Structures are given as C-alpha cells and as structure tokens.
Amino acid sequence: MLTILGLLNLLLRALEFIIVIWVLMSWLPGAQQSSLGQLLGRISGLILNPLRRFIPVIGIIDLTPLVGLILLQAAEMGLQAIARTMI
Template sequence: MEFLLLLHNVIVPWAFQIYSWILIIYILMSWVPNVRESQVGVILGKIAEPYLAIFRRFIPPIGGMLDISPIVAFFVLQFVQRGVLYLIELLARAIG
C-alpha cells in the first residue's frame, strides 16, 4: 500500500513532468537553427520524436508551416497521466 502511495504521489507525476519538460525543450529547440543537431538535441529527439510522430501522422501542419501536433500530444499526455493515476487509486482501494 505504501508503494502505491509513493507511485501515485511521487513517481508517476514526476515521470510525466520530466517527459513533459523534455517535450517542451525539444519543441523550443526547433525554433533555433542547428540546435536539434547538437548532442543534446539528438538525445532529446530520440526520447521525444517517437511520441510526437504518432500525432504528426494524423495531424498535418496548418498551412504547411504550423505544427499543432505537439499541443494535442500534451493534452493526450495529461489525459494518460490522469488515467494512470486513477488506475493506481482503483488498485489501492481494491487492496484495501
């Protein structure tokens, strides 16, 4: 039960928060020329791009320039976080 509390209150929120910051930094890096090709940019790209690619397949850029898929990706990430936290709560209640 203590582990579920730790999971619910610390581990899951921190994991999603860290991933959200990785996405934000990676997206901001796209505004600066040649930054994505740096070592940090490549590492962040390997972490962020697989998730963002899911949304880019279904959401084309507006006017060929404005990519709104990261916005949708953030909403989905928040929805998934809430779902995971809810499942942990259900499990904690079932265990007692």
Template sequence: MSIFIIINYLFQFYSIALIVYILMSWIPAAYNSAVGRFLAKICDPYLDFFRRFIPPIGMIDISPIAALLVLNLVQKGVFYLLIYII
C-alpha cells in the first residue's frame, strides 16, 4: 500500500472522528459512552488548542470549524512535502 493512501486514511479517520465528536455535543449523554470517552481522548487535545484562541460566539463554538480547516491544510501540506521528497 502506498504511503499516500495510508496517510490519507489517517487524515480521513481523524476528520470523521472530529465531526462525530462535535455532533455528539447535541446529545449530552453521548459523551459518557465508551465511544464518547475514546473520541474525547483523541479529539480534545487538538480542539483545546483552538478553543484557547477562538472564543465562542454566544452559545456557538466555532473553533471546531477552524480545527477542521487547519487539519485539511496540514493534510495538503504533508502531501506536497511527500511529493517533493519521493
């Protein structure tokens, strides 16, 4: 399997994990499930970095949007670096 495919799957998995974790905020009891605790362990450290710098607007936290955009940019940057290295 190509290194590009593996890295792409990892970025896609993390993006989906972030989206599921964000959507779980609509169901308060979902964070107490096994899936919720697992997603909290892998998503909160990344999202907390953005929450530190982007305050909520009213009751809406827009930091996950910025986190997903940055993740997408990092993915593209990694691919460009790999293209030039390989």
C-alpha cells in the first residue's frame, strides 16, 4: 500500500513540475507551440482546464496554474499524512 501511495506522490510531483515548465515556456516566444510545449499543455490541461471554468483570467494574468499547484501540494500533503498513519 505504501508503494501505491509513493507512486501517487511521484505522479503529483511530476504534474507540478510539468505545470511549472509549461508556465515558464509561456515566457518564451513560440515555446508553447512547439511539440514539447503542446505535449506539456495537454498534460497540464488535465489539471488546469477544469479549474479554468471557475477561475477567471484577471486582465492578462491567468492564476489557474498557481491554484493548480496549490491543490496538487494539498493532495501531496494528504497522501503523506495517510502514509504516516499506515506506518
């Protein structure tokens, strides 16, 4: 059971990393339109697109990645708490 929680924790960290890289790519012209950028956009969209229904864009600032990272961190902390109770 701890292995499954460890794998889920690893998956959450990978999603966080993907979102951060995708956001940083938005600062570089054309980076998000590259094949790597499109792949990262599809993967991060799994988390960010549902959030975009509830979080409006403020001017040109999209706060959805920040909220997504906070939610992933909360899920990670929850998994760690569950893992601690199982030991």
